[in-house]
Amino acid sequence: MFLMHKPTGDLIEILTLDQLFNPCAKEVTGVDHFGEEMQDPASYQKIELAFPSGERLPRCWLDAHYRDTERSTNQKELSLKNG
Numbered sequence: 001m002f003l004m005h006k007p008t009g010d011l012i013e014i015l016t017l018d019q020l021f022n023p024c025a026k027e028v029t030g031v032d033h034f035g036e037e038m039q040d041p042a043s044y045q046k047i048e049l050a051f052p053s054g055e056r057l058p059r060c061w062l063d064a065h066y067r068d069t070e071r072s073t074n075q076k077e078l079s080l081k082n083g
Contacts, residue, residue: 001013001014001017001020002014002033002052003030003049003050003051003052003057004049004050004051004052004054005032005044005048005049006048006049006050007048008034010032010033010034011032011033011034011052012030012031012032012033012044012049013030013031013033014028014029014030015028015029015030015031015041016028016029016030020046020061021061022061023060023061023062023063023064023066024064025046026045026046026047027043027044027045027046028043028044028046028049029041029042029043029044030042030044046061046062047062
């Protein structure tokens with residue numbers, strides 16, 4: 001999978017898709033596709049990556065607590081119903 005490195009605009013080939021999809025991982029390993037020579041793998045902060053179209057990565061890939069507010073709301077509704 002290719003993602004854009006926002007600070008440089010370079011395309012990065014992501015080598016560790018499991019880390020990309022894991023919201024607890026803050027970094028991924030990838031190869032910068034810039035220039036004619038193959039670059040060595042490097043670590044990239046997921047917060048600095050986006051889809052080549054410029055669209056941000058899904059929140060569920062970046063934030064392990066992305067559903068906490070939803071759970072909190074559901075628990076409050078249940079307590080009001082059982083109240």
